[in-house]
Amino acid sequence: MLEFSQQIINGLTLGSIYALIAIGYTMVYGIIGMINFAHGEIYMISAYIGLITITALTVQFGVENVPLILLFTLAVSILITSAYGWTIERVAYRPLRGSPRLIPLISAIGMSIFLQNYVQIGQGARDLSMQPLISGGWRFGPEDGFQVYLSYMQVLIAVVTVLFMTALTLFIARSRLGRACRACSQDLTMTNLLGIDTNRVISLTFVLGAALAAVAGVLISLYIGKINPFIGFEAGIKAFTAAVLGGIGSIPGAMLGGVILGLAESFASAYLLTEYKDVVAFSLLVLVLLFRPTGLLGKPEIEKV
């Protein structure tokens, strides 16, 4: 029972990260119907920016106030990563608007390969690790038996994730731009006809997606403390799995899918074999697509002739 709850804690932590990245996929897909293959790389870049900012603050400037470091790092990472999201859309996807589906997808794959190698050239291919900024946690359970460990970092991840998710939900539900976003996902052409600058809305979804991926990247570099230029690929596919699992195009679906995937992976590595946790995630993707391509909360897509 205690081990079970430990797996739930680990799964939820991992799931929060997946959910944050998955929202970027689901929003872009919901509006322009393309898989932004380079989204995983955005997350990887944000992890690097996070690591650099933290190092700059702690080592170069000697700042010791942990909340201040955290806030500043998040702000810097969100700013630059959003700029990346905006630029990628502007450079690699906007000129392809209106072409057959495979064209932007191939462009996105090219972008993903480009970014991966760009970071590799800039920062090297090796693993970068860092001292944990926030260490310690609570232990529950008997002194001599299995103890459940809940680290402060895990709590922080959960809190920050919930915070940003709430902010996003409110933004989409209440604000004017959020309403424009929802309109675009229903009918892009019609929204355009009604005088909404759809290009701006599309740019906005890329920026929002990148901002959330930036949060995930900073949190993961604090939590795991080890990054390399290749983390984006795997995290990207997993987050996409989460988005599909929850129903692509649906924001609550992406959150739910992320949490389910995180739990599944955590249980798989605990009760099956650790090496097969990735196999479990990919198999889940294949199975969902086979039996419920619309996902848990998605709406079926009607093919128009």
Place this chain on the structure above:
Amino acid sequence: MKPMPRHLSEAALVALLAGLLTVPILGIQIQVEGINVSLEGEPWPVVLAMVAVFVARLLQVPLKAISSLVHITHRLSLPTHLPKAYFLGLLALAIIAAAIWPFTASRGSVDIATLALIYVMLGLGLNVVVGFAGLLDLGYVAFYAVGAYGYALLSMHFGLSFWECLPLCVIMAAMTGCLLGFPVLRLRGDYLAIVTLGFGEIIRLLLNNLDELTGGPDGIGNIPKPTLFGLEFARRPSIEGGTTFHEFFGLDYSGADTVIFLYLVALVMTLFILYVINRLIRMPVGRAWEALREDEIACRSLGLNPTTIKLSAFGFGASTAGFAGAFFAARQGFINPESFTFIESAIVLAIVVLGGMGSQIGVILAAIALTALPEMARQFAEYRMLIFGLVLVLMMIWRPQGLLPATRPRLELPVREEGSS
């Protein structure tokens, strides 16, 4: 023409953005020494990127004007109305040249050419799936791995020779393709891409983790090379009483013989694939592939079953990869899961996209270019994949149909002129 200052200020803004983007990745480097982490500034790459973006932005307008004047580049494609005899003669000449060439070239370049031929095979196979049938397969390398591991395991456990294994590998890869394709092909195109990607990763993870069967990350070594009707290419026969090639023909042993032989085997295999594909695309099934790519709904209303047609294209593409994979294992003599990563799939996809989807001559040339160029420019090896990704993006923007797009001979009804009946 807009006033110049606006261009300048726009270019300056874009350059500033480039600076913002590149500072944390290229401009600051993390140095790790033991447990000490420090940052090191490197201003030059950032300045270079900013200047490059600034100039590119300024040149964008004049370049566009020039490219709209020059239309010829867009019409560049091979003449399709060659007389048949002429075409066959040209083809025969090319084949003879390709067959004689290795005897005059250096050993290293023949080796690279063999590698290029493997990519030609893979490109041709994926071209059927992506170019003809319009299905984006991002896990193509999985079938390549099935072929390679199939041959390695069959020869290790059952002692089968390369030529016995080749058809078996093709069948195995085709079966894997159909097994995967059958449930997945009902899905829309981009879902298919992701499922195949996931499948490719699953295969690689399995190869890495099923230690007892596949040797895990260490892979399988000592895979026998192909033989010429039972004649081995080695200094001494590996089995008691066997004959080697140089003993049989009374020649001196030379290591180059093996390399040339492997090249010729690859050439024959490539020609075989080319022949099969060219027959297939003239058959009803090949016509159906292309029809399906153009309009699925129209196909369905004409009574074609999309799933079967897609499955045949997918299965055929997979079998080609298996074919190439078996040869790859035989050539390397050693395989491990590292040879079958997503990047490999991406390279083959880049070959198809660069060559022009559906264009076989384009795919062949692209495969040769993409394998030969990195070998020639070794000092830029670090930038190889960077340029690769960039080329994919730029191709999609400027020339999504590829460098040598496929042209179909078309017949049009003559426009009836006024008054004639």
